[in-house]
Amino acid sequence: MGALHRGHLSLIARAKQECDLVICSIFVNPTQFNDPKDLEKYPRPIEADIAKLEQAGCDILFNPDVTEMYAGNEQWHLDIGELEHLLEGKSRPGHYQGVTQVVYKLFSIVEPDKAYFGQKDFQQVLVINRMVEMLKMPVQVVMCPIERESDGLAMSSRNVHLTANDRERALILSKTLNQVKNNFSSTDINTLKQLAETAVSIEPGVLLDYFEIADAETLHPANQNTTNIVALVAARVGATRLIDNMIIR
Incomplete structure (x- = not known):
């Protein structure tokens, strides 16, 4: 979702080691926010992000706007079971429907062989894996370790x-x-x-x-x-x- 830091760039580095072509998507996805204020204040330093991606050797940036990703009143529901309602799902109702909706779109557009996600959103990785299995999508989901500041704080x-x-x-x-x-x-x-x-x-x-x-x-x-x-x-x-x-x- 942008505001890139060393954690995100570690995903680019891992992808470059394992793949011929590396694509990064930046999209602050409105359907996964259940708090409009949180969506409004989410950082969007796109120029700084582009500079970081260029320096990291990313090949392509996919940076769509909301109207490019969503038609007027789309409906989406994927029954991923209780995983949707535990922990983060309990605290943020509807969050994982928004996550699966947009990641399904991204996978369908880009058609990646591998997709790299950070361990910091551990439950999100489980949810995306569940979606890939359910919809039989030909993509391998790779979870990469959390990057931390020198004092231990998880990068975010x-x-x-x-x-x-x-x-x-x-x-x-x-x-x-x-x-x-x-x-x-x-x-x-x-x-x-x-x-x-x-x-x-x-x-x-x-x-x-x-x-x-x-x-x-x-x-x-x-x-x-x-x-x-x-x-x-x-x-x-x-x-x-x-x-x-x-x-x-």
């Missing part, structure tokens, strides 16, 4: 909205995820989750939305026997909502 286009104090307080998210990972083998999951929720909740200026230690395939709460586990957190830091996650095993 929304970070520009953080005040200096908010920026400091936001570090509680990555710190807590690290604590869960480091103590996972010695502490039971329920205790880890309670400690994590408390740590985020007591940080001044931070309002916890959710902290979940989940099965990385279903996003159901994990137990000690779950094979693949991810910890996910969402919180409002000042006026800015941030998400982060960490693969535990």
Whole structure:
């Protein structure tokens, strides 16, 4: 959606290693916002983005406007099951319908062999994979690791909205995820989750939305026997909502 940072550029770099032609789309998609104010204030520094893409060696930029992507009153609904209503889906009703709608359009227009997405939007990657399977689209979805600032903060286009104090307080998210990972083998999951929720909740200026230690395939709460586990957190830091996650095993 633009406001490119090193996290986005790492996707370009990975694509350049594995593909002959690299296309980046920039499109602030209105159907995935359930808060009009959030849509309005989403950063759109297109000239700076173009310069970054040129420097990164991206071959093509697809930067359509809304009228190019959507007819007047399009209807879309893809039944992706409970994945749509857990965690981010519960906090942002309708969000993943907007995501699948626009990504389906992008895949249909560009017809990529591979599509690269960041792990920071972990649930989004699961949703897109589900859509690709359901609609039998000939594209391989590749999830790339989270890029972090030197102090651990996950890179996000929304970070520009953080005040200096908010920026400091936001570090509680990555710190807590690290604590869960480091103590996972010695502490039971329920205790880890309670400690994590408390740590985020007591940080001044931070309002916890959710902290979940989940099965990385279903996003159901994990137990000690779950094979693949991810910890996910969402919180409002000042006026800015941030998400982060960490693969535990």
